[in-house]
Amino acid sequence: xxxxxxPPSVSAAPGQKVTIxxxxxxxxxxxxxxxxxxxxxxxAPKLLIYDNNKRPSGxxxxxxxxxxGTSATLGITGLQTGDEADYYCGTWDSSLSSVVFxxxxxxxxx
Amino acid sequence: QVTLRESGPALxxxxxxxTLTCTFSGFSLSTSGMCVSWIRxxxxxxxxxxxxxxxxxxxxxxxxxxxxxxxxKDTSKNQVVLTMTNMDPxxxxxxxxxxxxxxxxVGGGYFDYWGQGxxxxxxx
Numbered sequence: 001x002x003x004x005x006x007p008p009s010v011s012a013a014p015g016q017k018v019t020i021x022x023x024x025x026x027x028x029x030x031x032x033x034x035x036x037x038x039x040x041x042x043x044a045p046k047l048l049i050y051d052n053n054k055r056p057s058g059x060x061x062x063x064x065x066x067x068x069g070t071s072a073t074l075g076i077t078g079l080q081t082g083d084e085a086d087y088y089c090g091t092w093d094s095s096l097s098s099v100v101f102x103x104x105x106x107x108x109x110x
Numbered sequence: 111q112v113t114l115r116e117s118g119p120a121l122x123x124x125x126x127x128x129t130l131t132c133t134f135s136g137f138s139l140s141t142s143g144m145c146v147s148w149i150r151x152x153x154x155x156x157x158x159x160x161x162x163x164x165x166x167x168x169x170x171x172x173x174x175x176x177x178x179x180x181x182x183k184d185t186s187k188n189q190v191v192l193t194m195t196n197m198d199p200x201x202x203x204x205x206x207x208x209x210x211x212x213x214x215x216v217g218g219g220y221f222d223y224w225g226q227g228x229x230x231x232x233x234x
Contacts, residue, residue: 002156035220044206044227050220051212088157092217096173099159
């Protein structure tokens, strides 16, 4: 049972847009920055978004992040088959003094 | 160029202690703000954070695994070591180490570089 809640799966057609939600509480998302990670099959996770909405160098602007209250959202536009992966949100939980992750969302590009 | 690499046994027996080493390059853990963390992922399951150590030798552990984990660093060797006692088959997972940036005095941070991971199987 993950501290952060994500939908198990989302799907959309190539070229379309998809959003992935991440729900938490005031002790984690509500008062800390959120980051997002992409994990392609058989590989290590890769940083996509940090500090709620910032993209590391090399991450295309098709990927975006936002936060409102105790929820965060990852948006992906112009979907490509290469975007099929598992996506995880993560943040710090001030009450637990721990990093917490969501349960992951599997993106299928139909 | 930042790199991290995990090393350790691929197979451990139940009740044994697991020792994993993260060897990194491209940064120093003696630099203010630097942290290294361990994360694991059971086959087909989600990421689970385990522990982190920062430049000031502050350590944080997963609440559920705290009694079994110890994290330490050897700054001169650019290594971070994680030990996990009393291993069980449910601890079978790929174990990753990752660098953390963006931590403040109240916590936070994000994992900007990850190692490739090492699969540890717990079986008799």
